[in-house]
Amino acid sequence: EPEVTQTPSHQVTQMGQEVILRCVPISNHLYFYWYRQILGQKVEFLVSFYNNEISEKSEIFDDQFSVERPDGSNFTLKIRSTKLEDSAMYFCASSRFPGGAFFGQGTRLTVV
Amino acid sequence: GQNIDQPTEMTATEGAIVQINCTYQTSGFNGLFWYQQHAGEAPTFLSYNVLDGLEEKGRFSSFLSRSKGYSYLLLKELQMKDSASYLCAVRDDDYKLSFGAGTTVTVRA
Numbered sequence A: 001e002p003e004v005t006q007t008p009s010h011q012v013t014q015m016g017q018e019v020i021l022r023c024v025p026i027s028n029h030l031y032f033y034w035y036r037q038i039l040g041q042k043v044e045f046l047v048s049f050y051n052n053e054i055s056e057k058s059e060i061f062d063d064q065f066s067v068e069r070p071d072g073s074n075f076t077l078k079i080r081s082t083k084l085e086d087s088a089m090y091f092c093a094s095s096r097f098p099g100g101a102f103f104g105q106g107t108r109l110t111v112v
Numbered sequence B: 001g002q003n004i005d006q007p008t009e010m011t012a013t014e015g016a017i018v019q020i021n022c023t024y025q026t027s028g029f030n031g032l033f034w035y036q037q038h039a040g041e042a043p044t045f046l047s048y049n050v051l052d053g054l055e056e057k058g059r060f061s062s063f064l065s066r067s068k069g070y071s072y073l074l075l076k077e078l079q080m081k082d083s084a085s086y087l088c089a090v091r092d093d094d095y096k097l098s099f100g101a102g103t104t105v106t107v108r109a
Helices: none
Strands: A005-007 A010-013 A019-024 A031-037 A043-050 A053-057 A065-068 A075-079 A088-095 A107-111 B003-005 B009-013 B018-025 B032-037 B044-049 B053-057 B060-065 B070-075 B084-091 B097-099 B103-108
Touching: A005 A088, A010 A019, A019 A031, A019 A088, A019 A107, A043 A065, A043 A075, A043 B097, A075 A088, B003 B084, B009 B018, B018 B032, B018 B084, B018 B103, B032 B060, B032 B070, B044 B053, B044 B060, B044 B070, B070 B084
Parallel strands: A010 A107, B009 B103
Antiparallel strands: A005 A019, A019 A075, A031 A043, A031 A088, A043 A053, A065 A075, A088 A107, B003 B018, B018 B070, B032 B044, B032 B084, B053 B060, B060 B070, B084 B097, B084 B103
């Protein structure tokens, strides 16, 4: 069964450093998303991406965040200068139709 | 804004039935999703409702009433592996998902 894959599974970084989280969406999907989940809290929408551009973003997705689809298969989330409060599980998701999504296994980001 | 409410915890016995309710008040509605999430893992898709009524999928069923802003997820013939968090999520007019805080279901032998 096709699945969304994310790398790395766990990333530890120092405050102020840049991180790039990588995702390979399901191949025939057209809509891509990043969500995050701070430990013990609910899943929060960050950004949606369609047709090579951002279609929606939340208040969390400020200027420190960016997304890119550098080639036909990868979808990345960059955090330019990480803060302690960026520590969370980051989920990539994709779908053929807008909205409902299949999630990757997540990258646990720990900022120290 | 989005307001999605579901109970924090529920406990049930193996083989029993549990119903998880979800009420929502959202700016726009374009479907309601239920996801299962085991601790430390990703949410996995369970069901989707966009029209009123019941959708059945094996041991899991989901119901929606748009006029009442209400949905439930029904888990039948509970198994130990069903112990997890169940997330109610509403898709808005911009097609993004807003999640509730999740209901932790504990299945006891």
